[in-house]
Ligand SMILES: NC(=O)C1=CN([C@@H]2O[C@H](COP(=O)(O)OP(=O)(O)OC[C@H]3O[C@@H](n4cnc5c(N)ncnc54)[C@H](O)[C@@H]3O)[C@@H](O)[C@H]2O)[C@@H](O)CC1
């Protein structure tokens with residue numbers, strides 16, 4: 001599990017630690033870890049060409065001290081100072097003493113075996129300044145190692161206002177920063193290396209799961225398991241207008257670890273023809289047999305209102321998606337007020353906007369917020385990352401539900417303030433119906449006994465891996481391909497232990 005902390009949290013933890021340690025200790029720890037990673041990347045330090053890009057703050061200080069260590073081991077180190085009069089004095093003196101030299105020759109960037117990006121770290125304000133921008137655009141041959149954060153990436157949100165330096169490796173100090181885990185920042189960070197500098201930060205702002213976490217979370221049938229003990233997931237999806245959504249949600253649910261899938265709705269015949277292992281009922285959730293979790297809404301069209309009401313009235317977890325979300329936005333958060341079992345909402349950006357608009361609904365003061373049931377567009381994710389984090393948090397708190405906000409980096413937030421971001425996403429998943437597969441999958445994990453945060457984040461993780469697996473070699477994928485690749489995704493996470 002990777003934990004990330006905001007700049008504010010890092011600064012507070014650093015201040016607390018620095019008060020107990022001799023001055024400069026943290027920077028030396030950071031520089032030692034940074035130099036060790038650079039040495040590993042170079043293989044042979046002696047005779048290698050290293051270029052330092054040093055800004056005016058402590059990020060530049062880290063880079064200069066690390067470069068001094070490399071110079072001490074025989075690397076030919078040169079440094080470009082972006083603001084020479086404000087460069088870190090101690091770091092610069094150390095580099096000079098070790099034989100490093102200053103340069104203003106930009107071609108050094110292109111020639112270096114390794115570039116240390118110490119332009120700016122957690123002190124970044126706004127987009128990269130003009131004098132730094134040319135490095136983001138320059139050609140280079142060697143490895144780029146970002147110090148703490150790739151310069152130009154907002155450490156808290158992952159936003160890139162304009163350009164940023166693309167790193168092969170980012171060496172971060174004390175804890176990961178959210179911007180390294182969230183796109184677009186994540187795509188600039190390369191491989192992440194954490195250097196322990198003794199920081200003890202509080203509860204993380206953002207957490208990211210890794211393969212071993214998934215392997216520990218995913219259900220394994222025991223010797224006593226039968227299909228009912230493994231959980232039955234009810235899927236209320238599909239309509240005359242969108243029968244395919246029923247098939248896709250069921251396809252996801254069948255690969256989610258529940259012991260059985262119970263489909264309820266108008267597409268019963270198609271579902272059982274395609275997936276004969278499914279239990280089917282033509283009615284609505286109230287008339288169906290017992291389930292351990294409901295998935296409501298994919299392609300439900302006009303049937304969404306009744307299905308949602310009946311599913312919410314039960315005391316099992318309910319996952320609401322698509323037309324179910326449009327209906328929930330119309331009703332507002334009061335529709336969930338009496339629930340004792342968890343609710344999971346899986347909006348894309350357009351649905352999230354409807355849910356936000358729905359915050360005034362249902363309390364007698366707001367206008368109904370729905371913008372047309374049955375609408376299956378608006379799945380884009382161009383909203384800034386920072387806004388997406390805030391949106392997920394706000395919806396989770398206001399609706400008292402776990403919210404999985406789909407996008408290039410899917411964000412999962414709980415009403416209690418936990419936030420996870422999914423690291424496995426791929427743009428190949430931006431394909432019609434892939435959200436329906438995700439809903440079925442997450443509902444199935446809920447029925448199998450995972451809590452709402454774990455079910456939603458494990459589903460996003462597996463779904464992303466399955467998307468990558470299906471698109472292997474650069475082929476376009478369909479939602480059914482993603483569902484079919486889910487078993488491979490399970491095997492992948494279980495193979496790493
Ligand atoms: N505070 C600490 O205890 C520690 C800090 N460390 C390092 O110190 C860094 C933070 O240092 P600072 O607080 O000095 O801040 P930074 O060095 O990250 O940035 C501040 C400087 O960058 C310039 N700057 C700000 N935004 C910019 C932009 N968009 N484009 C170009 N330049 C910009 C500012 O003029 C300012 O002088 C961390 O990222 C980490 O690398 C580490 O040494 C570990 C310990």
Ligand SMILES: [K+]
Pocket residue numbers: 059117118119120121146147148149150151
């Ligand atoms: K940096």
